[in-house]
Amino acid sequence: xxxxxxxxxxxxxxxxxxxLVQQLKPKPAIFKNCVWAFTVGGLICVIAQxxxxxxxxxxxxxxxxxxxxxVIMIFLAAFFTGIGIYDELGKRAGAGSIVPITGFANAIVAxxxxxxxxxxxxxxxxxxxxxxxxxxxxGFAVSVLIGLIKVFITS
Amino acid sequence: MPAKKKKGIQTVVxxxxxxxxxxxxxxxxxxxxxxxxGDFDWILEDYMFGEDTWxxxxxxxxxxxVKLALSKNNLEPDDAEILLAGxxxxxxxxxxxxxxxxxxxxxxxYGACSxxxxxxxxxxxxxxxxxxxxxxxxxxSHHHTAERQFRFPTEQGTQPTPSTQWTVTGAGxxxxxxxxxxxxxxxxxxxxxxxxxxxxxxxMGSAMAxxxxxxxxxxxxxxxIPSDYYDLVVTGDLAKVGMAILERLLVREGLxxxxxxxxCGVLIFxxxxxxxxxxxxxxxxxxxxxxPLLKKMVKGEINKLLLVATGALMSPTASYQGETIPGIxxxxxxxxx
Numbered sequence: 001x002x003x004x005x006x007x008x009x010x011x012x013x014x015x016x017x018x019x020l021v022q023q024l025k026p027k028p029a030i031f032k033n034c035v036w037a038f039t040v041g042g043l044i045c046v047i048a049q050x051x052x053x054x055x056x057x058x059x060x061x062x063x064x065x066x067x068x069x070x071v072i073m074i075f076l077a078a079f080f081t082g083i084g085i086y087d088e089l090g091k092r093a094g095a096g097s098i099v100p101i102t103g104f105a106n107a108i109v110a111x112x113x114x115x116x117x118x119x120x121x122x123x124x125x126x127x128x129x130x131x132x133x134x135x136x137x138x139g140f141a142v143s144v145l146i147g148l149i150k151v152f153i154t155s
Numbered sequence: 156m157p158a159k160k161k162k163g164i165q166t167v168v169x170x171x172x173x174x175x176x177x178x179x180x181x182x183x184x185x186x187x188x189x190x191x192x193g194d195f196d197w198i199l200e201d202y203m204f205g206e207d208t209w210x211x212x213x214x215x216x217x218x219x220x221v222k223l224a225l226s227k228n229n230l231e232p233d234d235a236e237i238l239l240a241g242x243x244x245x246x247x248x249x250x251x252x253x254x255x256x257x258x259x260x261x262x263x264x265y266g267a268c269s270x271x272x273x274x275x276x277x278x279x280x281x282x283x284x285x286x287x288x289x290x291x292x293x294x295x296s297h298h299h300t301a302e303r304q305f306r307f308p309t310e311q312g313t314q315p316t317p318s319t320q321w322t323v324t325g326a327g328x329x330x331x332x333x334x335x336x337x338x339x340x341x342x343x344x345x346x347x348x349x350x351x352x353x354x355x356x357x358x359m360g361s362a363m364a365x366x367x368x369x370x371x372x373x374x375x376x377x378x379x380i381p382s383d384y385y386d387l388v389v390t391g392d393l394a395k396v397g398m399a400i401l402e403r404l405l406v407r408e409g410l411x412x413x414x415x416x417x418x419c420g421v422l423i424f425x426x427x428x429x430x431x432x433x434x435x436x437x438x439x440x441x442x443x444x445x446x447p448l449l450k451k452m453v454k455g456e457i458n459k460l461l462l463v464a465t466g467a468l469m470s471p472t473a474s475y476q477g478e479t480i481p482g483i484x485x486x487x488x489x490x491x492x
Contacts, residue, residue, distance in 0.1 A: 013272040014352035021361045090312015114308035
């Protein structure tokens, strides 16, 4: 029998430690968080639907009503981020307030507010998409891909 | 020449224990509302402290705390020989810029949230080593500067996990002298960097607990003292999650943590303050020491204190590159003579 491999021993030690950590670490309140996310996320959608319905009743076309609804929802999220309410909502609602378009607006406005102190060029300009950047990059990438697929299918 | 003040592997024992002659603490509004609000020298009304950025506010907190600690002894910044200070921000800017305004000879330190102990033990060695007679050890952290550097923009609606900690807005400064009246630093243990391969950026307690256990074990082993020697062993900012883990680890090492063990991150806030696991940051251990803990030592409610300040040596860049989070802890024994 040779000497035990020190790297292997370290790995076992780290694994044992992780087991202890997982035992003692409190688990997130998944059920409560889900209820919050469902309720808040649902409410945001209901508000958007009410706005759409109102616009449709006012005689707007379906496409225009959707676009205007998005604009209004983005404005509302930006506004509530600005007055410091959206982050409080996000603490409880989690995905419920992150996933809708309002969450995207919140990520951009929060970054803009945060980095304003470093100036408009190196602060706001350079870092406004710090958080939202990945969504944009991969969103654009996927849209191009889908566009190409469409070209191939239709031609 | 042999190192005659060294004992065991990583502990130093002071021949003429340096004296903590005065100290001061400044905390933010949330810390002021916590259970120890009455024990801090100065509670800020807001997070800006009259400045136009949070970083400038943090710098001012450190500067004012150093001045306040010195002024309690009727001293000016010029009267101290060295300022030993550090903070959490990149390039330790709060300390560097505070030192610029204070005009004191300055050594900048980085030990993440373990900085208060690192500064105290370095200072104590400088004094007992005969290099200087009076130094100031100081550190600070600010909730919002740490959030934006390590996590997300503050107005972003992210959901914290139960292991998330709240970075303390606070600063602490201690005047350490060769001569004077006050509690003394009798020994100190320099910690090793310990990495147990934890990589959850929302859980610093689990990353730091093994380092705290390693240092505490080394301290008791090097000095060969019983595990109930101290009236209180207090870790820096393990918070609830890390504290529970450390208690288990200590028992494994044959040390009994209860009833004389606690953690500044657990103590500093009340459960109802919405801080999840508890407090963190350089300011956490620093202002608990320079507020309630030293106050209790002066009153004689605590006579032997072991401060084990803990630091998660986390870097967002390294974490995104797949690195794990190493931890460090330094122990400083403060005793009434």
